[in-house]
Amino acid sequence: MKGLYLLTDALVFLGPLTRSFEPRIAYYRKWKRMLLATFFTMLIMIPWDIFFAQEGYWGFNSDYLVDIYIGVLPIEEVLFFVVVPFASYFIYEVMQLFFPINSTSKLMHNASILAGAFLIFASIQQTGIYSIVVGMTLGTELILVGLWKVRWLKSFFRSYLIILIPFLLVNGILTGSFLDNPIVWYSESEILGYRIFTIPVEDAFYGMEMMLIYTAVMQWKWIPKFFS
Numbered sequence: 001m002k003g004l005y006l007l008t009d010a011l012v013f014l015g016p017l018t019r020s021f022e023p024r025i026a027y028y029r030k031w032k033r034m035l036l037a038t039f040f041t042m043l044i045m046i047p048w049d050i051f052f053a054q055e056g057y058w059g060f061n062s063d064y065l066v067d068i069y070i071g072v073l074p075i076e077e078v079l080f081f082v083v084v085p086f087a088s089y090f091i092y093e094v095m096q097l098f099f100p101i102n103s104t105s106k107l108m109h110n111a112s113i114l115a116g117a118f119l120i121f122a123s124i125q126q127t128g129i130y131s132i133v134v135g136m137t138l139g140t141e142l143i144l145v146g147l148w149k150v151r152w153l154k155s156f157f158r159s160y161l162i163i164l165i166p167f168l169l170v171n172g173i174l175t176g177s178f179l180d181n182p183i184v185w186y187s188e189s190e191i192l193g194y195r196i197f198t199i200p201v202e203d204a205f206y207g208m209e210m211m212l213i214y215t216a217v218m219q220w221k222w223i224p225k226f227f228s
Helices: 004-017 027-055 075-098 106-123 129-147 153-174 202-219
Strands: 058-060 184-186
Touching: 004 075, 004 153, 027 058, 027 075, 027 129, 027 202, 075 153, 075 202, 106 129, 106 153, 129 202, 153 202
Parallel strands: none
Antiparallel strands: 058 184
16 A cells, blocks of 8 residues: 555654644643754764664565655655654653653662663573664663652653553554565664564664653753743
8 A cells, every 4th residue: 555654654743643632741842842852853863773774674665655855765654753742742742741750760870770781681692783773772771860869750760651552553554564565674783683573672662762862852851941
């Protein structure tokens, strides 16, 4: 189906967008900060994406694309870094609205540091580039948020667990769970080989890394008032 990836992006975006103007949620009021968070997320993730696509570590099935490219990336892949963080952080906001968590224990901060250190150690034992890069970069992020003792870490982990539900559906479509062929394919030599249905397990860590970047910007107190 031509355009299936673009349709998937649109559905991911439209879900929270239709609820963003409810008075209690008022997600739309954060649009300046969301633009900044999107910029930083894309600044970090897009070069990585371009490099991996150029080297053949992953790629895209043109049967499901609209054949509009920005460099080596299809427009759908670029939009992925706009709509997925937008939708994922919406879940964070809704959970905080109805079930607020306003602090994180020292134990969880320390656990984040230890988990990050373990990820870095485990990643350097691997041979697949995707496994190594995502393990080292996510590990570094987990160590940093633990050291900085960010108060939103507990609420972040809670929302991430909820995000895993739509993650299985969306990434399942992208990796071919419901299709004859995947929209996004991966070089088997660059991943661990463990999959959640058709989803490489690394994607779950990749998604956490992307959301940590986005959430950190959204929660950063020192951002100029213009973005508040």
